[in-house]
Amino acid sequence: MRSTVNLRPVIVALMTSGMLLPSAPALAGGVTASTASAQNSAIDLGQVSAAAQGASYLGSQEAQSLSQKSRFNSGQSVKVLGKHELAAAGPVGGSAQALAYAPGVSVSSYGYTGATKNSISVNGIKQGWGGFSGGQIDDGSLSVTFDGVPMVNPSTGLWESPQVPQNGILQGIGITYGPGNPLDRWYNNIGGQIDFVPLQPTQTAGASVKMSYGSYNAKNIVFNMRTGSIDGWSTILAGGAGSGNSYRKNSNGFANPSYNYAWFMKTRKTFGNGDVSLGAYLAKGSGYRPVAIPVDPIAGVTMNGTANAPLYSQTTSGYYASLPENVWFKQDSNSTWLIYSKLNVALDSMVGLHNMVWYRYGHRLHFHYNNYGLSNPGNLYEYNNPYDKVYGDKLWFSVALPYNDVNVGGFFLNSHYNSRNAFYNTNPPYNGSLSVPNAHYRSDYFDQTDVAAFIQDKISPMKNLQITPGVRFINYQTSYTPAGQSDFVAAYALYPQHDQGQLPAASNSFTTVEPSVDFNWQPMKWLAVFASYAQAYKEPQVGGGGGLYQSTAPIYNLEKSADYNAGVKVHFRNAAYLHHFLLSASFYHLHYTNQYIPLYDANGNYLGDANGDSIYQGVNMAVEDDPFYDLHVFANVNFEKATFAHYMTGGTSYDGLPVSNVPSSTFNIGTAYSYYLSGVLLEPRIWYQYTGAQNMFNNNTGAPSRRKMPGYGTVNLGFDSTIPTHGGLPGLKDVQLSLDILNLANNHYNEFQYITSGGLLGGNSAGQVLALPGAPLTVYGSIAVKF
Numbered sequence: 100m101r102s103t104v105n106l107r108p109v110i111v112a113l114m115t116s117g118m119l120l121p122s123a124p125a126l127a128g129g130v131t132a133s134t135a136s137a138q139n140s141a142i143d144l145g146q147v148s149a150a151a152q153g154a155s156y157l158g159s160q161e162a163q164s165l166s167q168k169s170r171f172n173s174g175q176s177v178k179v180l181g182k183h184e185l186a187a188a189g190p191v192g193g194s195a196q197a198l199a200y201a202p203g204v205s206v207s208s209y210g211y212t213g214a215t216k217n218s219i220s221v222n223g224i225k226q227g228w229g230g231f232s233g234g235q236i237d238d239g240s241l242s243v244t245f246d247g248v249p250m251v252n253p254s255t256g257l258w259e260s261p262q263v264p265q266n267g268i269l270q271g272i273g274i275t276y277g278p279g280n281p282l283d284r285w286y287n288n289i290g291g292q293i294d295f296v297p298l299q300p301t302q303t304a305g306a307s308v309k310m311s312y313g314s315y316n317a318k319n320i321v322f323n324m325r326t327g328s329i330d331g332w333s334t335i336l337a338g339g340a341g342s343g344n345s346y347r348k349n350s351n352g353f354a355n356p357s358y359n360y361a362w363f364m365k366t367r368k369t370f371g372n373g374d375v376s377l378g379a380y381l382a383k384g385s386g387y388r389p390v391a392i393p394v395d396p397i398a399g400v401t402m403n404g405t406a407n408a409p410l411y412s413q414t415t416s417g418y419y420a421s422l423p424e425n426v427w428f429k430q431d432s433n434s435t436w437l438i439y440s441k442l443n444v445a446l447d448s449m450v451g452l453h454n455m456v457w458y459r460y461g462h463r464l465h466f467h468y469n470n471y472g473l474s475n476p477g478n479l480y481e482y483n484n485p486y487d488k489v490y491g492d493k494l495w496f497s498v499a500l501p502y503n504d505v506n507v508g509g510f511f512l513n514s515h516y517n518s519r520n521a522f523y524n525t526n527p528p529y530n531g532s533l534s535v536p537n538a539h540y541r542s543d544y545f546d547q548t549d550v551a552a553f554i555q556d557k558i559s560p561m562k563n564l565q566i567t568p569g570v571r572f573i574n575y576q577t578s579y580t581p582a583g584q585s586d587f588v589a590a591y592a593l594y595p596q597h598d599q600g601q602l603p604a605a606s607n608s609f610t611t612v613e614p615s616v617d618f619n620w621q622p623m624k625w626l627a628v629f630a631s632y633a634q635a636y637k638e639p640q641v642g643g644g645g646g647l648y649q650s651t652a653p654i655y656n657l658e659k660s661a662d663y664n665a666g667v668k669v670h671f672r673n674a675a676y677l678h679h680f681l682l683s684a685s686f687y688h689l690h691y692t693n694q695y696i697p698l699y700d701a702n703g704n705y706l707g708d709a710n711g712d713s714i715y716q717g718v719n720m721a722v723e724d725d726p727f728y729d730l731h732v733f734a735n736v737n738f739e740k741a742t743f744a745h746y747m748t749g750g751t752s753y754d755g756l757p758v759s760n761v762p763s764s765t766f767n768i769g770t771a772y773s774y775y776l777s778g779v780l781l782e783p784r785i786w787y788q789y790t791g792a793q794n795m796f797n798n799n800t801g802a803p804s805r806r807k808m809p810g811y812g813t814v815n816l817g818f819d820s821t822i823p824t825h826g827g828l829p830g831l832k833d834v835q836l837s838l839d840i841l842n843l844a845n846n847h848y849n850e851f852q853y854i855t856s857g858g859l860l861g862g863n864s865a866g867q868v869l870a871l872p873g874a875p876l877t878v879y880g881s882i883a884v885k886f
Contacts, residue, residue, distance in 0.1 A: 161247050161296045165271040167681045171670040174567055174617030174629045176276040176685045178202060178721055183731055183771060185266045186817065187786050189839050190311035190879050191319045191341055193359070193384075194272065194295060195219055195227070195260035200769075201274050202719040202735035205762045205790050207850040211874040212317065212343050213264025214357035214384035216431060218851070222276055222687060223715040223741040223761040224290025226251075227260055239640050240289035240658070240691070246297050246365070246378055248439045248457045249285045252487045254516035254545040254577075256287050256640040259433040259463070261384020263295050264359035265339035267309060267321030270296045276687060276719065277662035278635035281553035281569040281615060282495065282506045287637040289660040289691060290715075297380075300333035300367045301325050306886040313839075313879030315354070317343030331369045338362035346874055347389040347421040350402065353428075355421060357386025373444035373451075385432035385464075389421035391859065391869035394852065399863040402426075404472030411860070418847050419872055427471050432464040451497040453508075462486045472861060477529050478522035478538040485642065487516040495553075502559050509552035516545040518642040518649075519586070520599075535589040541599035542586035543649055545641050546578045555615075563621040571613040575638050575657070578606040579648035600649045609657050611636055625674075629685075630665035639695035646697040651708060655695055662689045666719075680724040689715040698748070698801045709748030709801060713758050715741045734768040748801045756803040757794040760851070762810070764791035771817075784817035798856035799866055811848030811873065816840040830886045837881040845876040 163169055165179045178201045188196035193213025199206040201221075208217040219226045219241070226241035239256020242249065251258045263269075273294040278284055283292065304327035311319045321339030326332075339361055344354035361382035368375050393400055393412040401408035402416060403426045409416060439457035446452055467481035495508020522538035523531035531537030555569030581600035584591045591598060617631035636657040641647050647655065666685025671677035694711035717739030725731050741758035769786025789812035797804040821835045849870040857865030 159246070159296070159299050161244075161273065161294055162270060162299050164273050164294070165296060167670060167672075167679060170683070171627055171668050171681065172565070172619060174565065174619040174631050175279055176629075176631070176664040176666065176683070176687065176719065178274045178276070178683070178719075178735075180272040180274070182271075183733060183769065183784075185269060185271070186784070186839075187767075187769060187788075187815065188266055189841050189877070190267075190309070190837070190881050191313070191317045191343060192266065193217075193260060194263040194266060194269070197266055197272060198274070198293065199765075199788065199790075200733075200735065200767050201272075202721050203276065203717065203737040203739065203765065204274070205765055205793075207760070207871065208260075209347075209388050209871045210345060210357060210386055211877065212341060212357055212359065212386070213266070214261055214341070214343075214359035214386045215388070216384075216433065217260040218760070219260070219293075220761060221274065221291050221293070222689065222717065222719070222737075223739055223758060224689070224691070225760070226258055226293070228257060239287060240637065240660075242285045242288045242292040244285070244292065244294045245380060245437070246439070247294065247441075247455065248378075248437055248459065249489075249491075249512075250435065250437070250459065250461075251285070251287055252461055252516060253286055253489065253512065253514040253547045253549060253638075254487060254640070255642045256637065259384075261359060261386075261433040262382050262435045262461070263361070264341070264382060264384045265319075265321055265361040267339050268297055268323065268337040268361060268363050270298050272296065276685075277631060277664050277689065278613075278615065278633040278660060280567060280617065280633075281551075281555050281571040281613065284551075284553075284571065284613075284635065285510075286512075286549045286551075286573075286575070288635045289637055289658065290662075290689065297363050297365070298323055298335055298337050300335045300365060300376075302328045302333065307883060309835075309881055309883035311341075311837075311879050311881040314877040315344040315346055317341070317877075317879065328369075332366060333369075334364070334366040336362075336364050345387065345389060345421075346877075347419045347872070349389075349421045349423045351423050351425070353421075353424045355387035355389050357384070359384035372446075373442070375440070375442045377438075377440045379436075379438045381434075381436040383432065383434035385430065387424075388429045388431050390427050390429070391853075391855075391871055392416075392420060393860070393864065394849070394868045394870050397860070397864050397867050400860045404474075404861065413870065413872070419875070422471065424468075425470075426473070427469050429465070429467045431466075433462075435459065435461045449499050451499075453493075453495050453497065455493045456491070458488075458490045460486070460488050475524065475526055477524050477531075479524035479526070479529075480533075481520065481522050482533050483520040485516065485518050485520070487514060489514045504557040504559075505554070506556075507554040509550065512547075512549050514545075514547040514549075516547075516642065517582075518543045518545070520644070521587070521590075534587075535593070536587065536597070537590070537594065539597050539599055539644065540583060540587050540590055541644070541649065542582045543600040543642075544580040544582055545648070546580070547638070548574075548576045550574045564618070565620075566616070566618045568614075568616045570615070572610070573613060573636065574608065574610045575636075576606070576608045577638060577641070577648075577653075578604075579641075579653065580604050581649070599644050602648060602650065602652065605648055605653045607653050607655075609636075609638070611657065625669060625671055627668040627670070628666075629668060631663070633662050635660050635662070640697070643697060646708060647695065656693045658691070658693045658695065660689055660691050663687065676726045678725040678728070680722075682720075682722040684718070684720045686718050687716065691715070696748070709746060711743055711747075712745035713741060713743050715739065715758070715761070729773040730770065731772075732768075732770045735766070737762075737765045739763060743803060746802060751800075751802070753800075753802040756805065759794050759796035759803045759853075762791040762793045764810075765789065766791075778823065780819075780821040782819040782821075784819070786815050786817075788813050788815070795853050795868070797854040798858070799854060804854055806854065806868075808849060808852040811846065811850075813842040813846060813848075814844055816843055832885045835881075835883040835885070837879075837883070839879045839881070841877045841879075842873075842875060847875070848873045 195217035319341035491512030615633035
C-alpha cells in the first residue's frame with residue numbers, strides 16, 4: 100500500500116544537504132533500507148508490495164541480523180551465538196557464559212550462574228565488572244543492547260551481566276567487532292556491540308517450559324508462551340528464575356547463595372504498510388561475592404585476619420575456600436527494567452520511516468561488611484545503592500534508490516545518574532548509621548544528554564559489490580551536581596571532609612564527527628571479501644569513589660577508537676557436506692586513545708588516575724556447519740597482542756607494557772550429533788573451551804605487569820533426548836530430557852588473578868597474587884515440555 104503523501108522529494112533534498120536532524124525527541128528502531136525480517140514468514144504482513152517491504156523493516160531487525168545470509172552480506176566483522184552456543188553455557192550459566200563461545204571473547208567471574216557479575220572482554224576491550232579491583236582499565240567501552248534498546252549506563256559506561264541472567268528467553272546473541280555502522284551505533288561503541296535478541300512473536304501459537312537442577316543446589320525454570328497471529332496481533336511472554344549456591348564455601352558452611360529472574364513481553368501489530376510493537380523487560384541478579392583468595396600462603400593472611408587463625412590460601416585452606424561471613428561478606432544486586440516501542444512504516448515504495456522510543460531504569464545495591472582482622476574499622480559497612488534513569492528516541496528514514504540504500508536520522512537520550520554510597524560503623528565509638536555515615540559518603544548527580552545525527556549510504560554499483568560510507572555528528576553533554584551536603588545533612592554537619600564529592604558543580608560539552616566506511620565484495624557466490632574502518636568516541640566513566648568531577652577537575656578529551664577490520668567470509672547453503680556453512684576470518688587493529696583510567700583500592704577508595712593509549716591487534720576465525728543433516732559443528736579461535744603505546748600514572752611512564760587481562764588466545768570447538776532410536780531423538784554433545792595466558796595488573800604500581808596468569812581449558816559434555824508424546828496429552832508435542840556436565844575433568848584453574856597492594860587482606864599481602872577460581876565439575880539435569 101502506498102502513502103497518499105509523496106515524501107520522496109523532501110527526503111532526497113534533505114539527504115543532499117548532508118544531514119537530517121531529528122525532531123526532538125527523535126524516535127528509534129534499527130534497520131537498513133534493504134533488510135527483510137527473518138520473522139516475516141512467521142507473521143501475517145498483509146498486502147505489502149515488495150518495494151515497500153524493502154523500504155520498511157517489517158519485524159525485528161535484530162532477529163534478522165542473526166541469519167547467516169545477513170552476516171555473509173555484511174561489510175562488518177560479526178559473530179552470532181545461536182542455540183548450540185547458548186546451550187554450551189549450561190542451563191544456569193547466563194548470558195556472559197554464552198558470550199565466551201565467540202572468537203576473541205573472554206569472560207571472568209566469581210560465580211557460575213546468571214546472577215553473578217562478569218567481566219567481558221571482546222578483542223581486549225572490556226565491559227562489566229567481575230568482582231575485582233585490579234586491571235579493569237577500560238570498563239564500559241562496549242555497547243550492549245536488548246532487542247536493539249541500549250542498556251549501558253551513559254555515565255559510568257557500565258552494563259552488568261545479571262541484567263540478562265536467563266539464556267532461555269534469548270533467540271541469539273549478535274556481536275559486532277569494532278564500532279560498526281552509524282545506523283547501529285550508540286554512545287560507547289569503542290570496541291564493539293553486544294546485542295541480546297530475545298524470542299520474538301510468531302504466527303503460530305505455542306509454549307514451552309524447562310526446569311533444571313544440578314550441582315550446588317542450582318535450580319532454574321524458564322518458559323515462553325506465544326499467542327500466534329490474531330487479527331495481525333502476535334504476542335510473546337517469556338521469563339525465568341533461578342537460584343543456587345557458590346562452589347566456594349567457608350568454614351561455617353555459608354555457601355554464598357545467589358538468585359535471579361527475568362521477564363519479557365512483546366506484542367506486535369502488523370498492518371498493510373508496516374508494523375508497530377511494544378516491549379517490556381524486567382530482570383534482576385543478586386549474589387554474595389566471595390573474597391579473592393591468595394594463590395600461595397602469605398604470613399599473617401589468615402581466615403579471620405588474626406595471628407593464630409589458619410592461613411588463607413588455595414594451598415592451605417582449600418582451592419575454593421572463602422572467608423567467614425561474620426568477618427567479610429559482600430552482596431551485590433543488579434536490576435533493570437525497560438519499556439520500549441518500535442514503529443516501521445512504508446511511506447511509499449521507496450521511503451520507510453522507523454521510530455524507537457524507550458525508558459530504562461537501572462539499580463545497583465552493593466552491601467559490604469569488612470571486619471577482616473577483627474579491628475572494628477570505621478568503614479565496617481558499605482551501602483552502595485546508585486541508580487540511573489534513561490529515556491530516549493531514535494528516528495530515521497530508509498530510502499531505496501537505484502544502486503543506493505540510504506539511512507538518515509539520529510537519536511536523542513537523557514540520562515540521570517545518582518552515585519549514592521555510604522560507609523559507616525554502628526558500633527562505639529563511631530555510632531554511625533546508614534543515614535548518618537561516620538566514614539566516607541557521597542550522593543552526586545550526573546545528567547547527560549547525548550545527541551547524534553547520521554547518514555549512511557550502501558552503494559551497489561554492481562550486484563556483487565556493496566560500499567557503505569557513513570558519518571555521525573555527535574554532541575555529548577554532562578552536568579555534575581554535588582549533593583552530599585543536602586542528601587546527607589547530618590553527616591555533612593559532622594564530617595564535611597568525608598564527602599567524596601569535593602568539587603563544585605560543573606558541566607562539559609563535546610561535539611565531533613565520526614566517519615566510517617565498509618565494503619563487501621563477492622567475486623563468487625560463496626566468497627566475500629570485506630573490510631571496514633570506523634572512528635568512535637565516548638565520554639570517560641564517572642562515579643565511584645572519586646575521579647572526574649568529584650575529586651578530579653573535569654578537564655578531559657573524549658576517548659577515541661580507530662578500528663580496522665578486514666577478512667574473508669565463505670558461505671554455502673546446500674553444497675556437498677557444507678549445509679548452512681559459514682566461515683569468517685579477519686584481521687583487526689584498534690587504536691584506543693585518550694583513555695581515562697581511574698584507580699581504586701579493594702575497598703572502593705579512589706587512589707588517583709592514569710591516562711593511556713593502547714593498541715589491540717589480532718586475528719579472529721569462526722566456522723559453523725551441518726556437514727550432515729544430523730551433525731552440527733562449530734569452532735572459534737582468536738590470537739591477539741594488546742600493548743600500551745602510552746601509560747602514565749603518578750608521573751611514571753609504563754609505555755610498552757601489555758594490556759592486562761587480555762588473553763593471548765582463545766579457542767573453542769564443539770559438535771552435536773542427532774539420531775533416532777526407537778522413535779526417540781537423541782543428541783549427544785561435546786565441546787572444549789580454552790582461554791590463553793594473560794598479563795596481570797599490579798595494584799601496587801597502579802599499572803600493568805609482565806607477570807602472567809596461566810591459560811586454562813575445560814572439556815564439557817551434554818546429552819539430550821526428545822520423546823514425542825503422539826497426542827497422549829492434548830496440545831503436548833514432546834518432552835525433552837537433558838544432562839549437562841561442565842568441566843568434566845574437574846580442572847582447578849583461576850579465571851582471574853592480580854597483584855594486590857595489600858588493601859584487601861592487609862599489608863603483608865602487598866605484592867602477592869590474589870585469585871578468583873573458576874567453577875569445578877558441575878552437573879545439571881533438565882526436563883523441557885513443549886506445547
